[in-house]
Amino acid sequence: MTSEYSELSTCNSSLSGPYLQDLCSGSAFILFMTILETYIQASELISGKCERMTPVDNTETVYDYVIVGGGGAGAVVAARLSEISNWTVLLLEAGEDESAAMQIPSFDEPLLGSEIGWNYYTTNESHACLSTNGSCIWYSAKCLGGNTAHNGMIYLRGYKQDYDEWASMGNEGWSWEEVMPFFLKSEDNGEIERVGSEYHSTGGPLSVERFPYIPSFSQSIIAAGIEAGYGYSDDLNGDVVKGVSIIQATNKHGVRRSSSRAFLWPARNRSNLHVSLNSLVTKIVIEDGQAVGVEYDKNGTSNSVNVSKEVIVCAGSIRSPHLLMLSGIGPKAHLDSFGIEVLHDLPGVGENLHDQVSHAVNFTINEPDIFDNDWVAASEYLASQSGPLSSIGLSQVVMALPSSLTTSDYPDIQLFFEAYVASCAPGEKGALKSSGKRSVGVGVGFMRPKSRGRISLASKDPFVYPVIWSNYLDDSRDVTGLVEAIQLTLALANTSALKAHNFTLSNPPLEACSNYTFRSDEYWACAVQQDTLPEWHDVGSCKMGPASDSMAVVDHQLRVHGVKGLRVADASIMPKVTSANTGAPTIMIAERAADFIKNYWGR
């Protein structure tokens, strides 16, 4: 037993769910999961009960800054602004605090679709998710930390070309050279010796490092990638941007670091920072073209709060445009049709929505199909936050590859592998999931989609979800990129490294695509439209751009065009998605927002 094992939390506060036994509701799992939950909650290193923010029940009547949404970006903005001790900051988050279970890396998947999520569905897809009637599920966390509290924690920034393109679209100050200091500002890289300080830093609030546990099968994938000629990168955020790699992740010694845990928790003793949970902002109050406050619902009661300096909207790609429209900022005809008074006609609000798109290609290998979580793995995690529960399994193995649509120094394909995930299980060692072989999934992603969708209102009632239309695969180049990515994936099965495991495609031919020869390009072009897999890296719906761009929503300092005292700072402002996962870029955007605000107000 290590010393950490005895580090029991001395704080008695009860944490909200979801609890492990809720995430793994099968009767075979209940006993093991209930006991594990108890121990996880009791471990201070894991649950962090004593380090959390204490939310306020009631807010003051006025704050200098009100931040809407405590997710990937909002938690960062709140923490950074409250560094100025004579500024008062209120963070309003629609959901609860993150749960103890969310701190365990291997439980990221069971969290999807759980009570902590908004659980959205897209509608009216003509080219995607056809097997589910043109509707794709969009996971999105409703809690402090937002999606960074249940995402895969993969820390990839995207590429120089991504940001240089943002700058070339008229966004002064957003080139790679100019954004890099803000990535470094956040970062506390736990492997600085290995990754070096040219691209990484230490001392920031966000712990970034490889997970403590890497399944041994990862070595076979790496060998296969090298054998297939895809190359190897020790750090995809460094000089070598292409190839197979073990990624770094936003975790500290096997425990998740959401943006809330990384940025907000250390600010918990600041008296000038208030966090109010279960507080859904329903309207930004605008008078004479200036944001002067917000209205919000807390547990069924309407409240309002005034702001003396700025409202910063960090509600994410779905809810930021939704809130702007509810508040009278958006496309005039659309707002008119719902009887919303138009305070500023901004046609780009909700437009330009896009997400990377993927497809699941599954294989079997010659191994029994066993559960990867058991009492031994759980004990190891509780004792030292290592072992299978301390990682996302094989998903930390990523390949960044170029399709024929790009150049070799600017990959647009991402493959990530899925297996050996220690989550829901009955507990005993070696328990079988099925009598078949072990599955290895590959999430095959096309990372620079051209298709664009939209967020629009379904109602003027703020409690009614907006309409989400991803329009995945509308542009045929996205299908081309995805099909090429699938063929690159299938080629891995021909390597001796994976043949040794009898790595065999297990996707059954789809009835809906039976007109095409199985495994042909035409077949896959059909299959990706049937069984489309969202990446949940949705961006772009409050696009950043100059005033000369009629579809721009915010300017290069994230100020909403035409409204004073109002900024949007989250993933929605990306004019084009970066070529990798969007968590790190969103945190960078939040760092920039806080910096703009501090400079503007003279700090």
Ligand SMILES: Cc1cc2nc3c(=O)[nH]c(=O)nc-3n(C[C@H](O)[C@H](O)[C@H](O)COP(=O)(O)OP(=O)(O)OC[C@H]3O[C@@H](n4cnc5c(N)ncnc54)[C@H](O)[C@@H]3O)c2cc1C
């Ligand atoms: C399943 C999944 C896996 C992912 N995996 C990765 C990964 O491995 N690596 C990576 O880099 N990225 C990943 N991402 C993407 C990444 O997490 C997001 O891009 C990032 O969190 C976006 O941050 P945000 O601040 O824009 O929005 P969010 O993180 O969604 O935060 C928005 C917050 O605002 C709150 N809110 C919304 N409306 C209101 C309102 N009206 N009033 C008050 N509060 C409100 C929400 O509850 C939420 O907390 C993943 C995303 C998902 C969904």
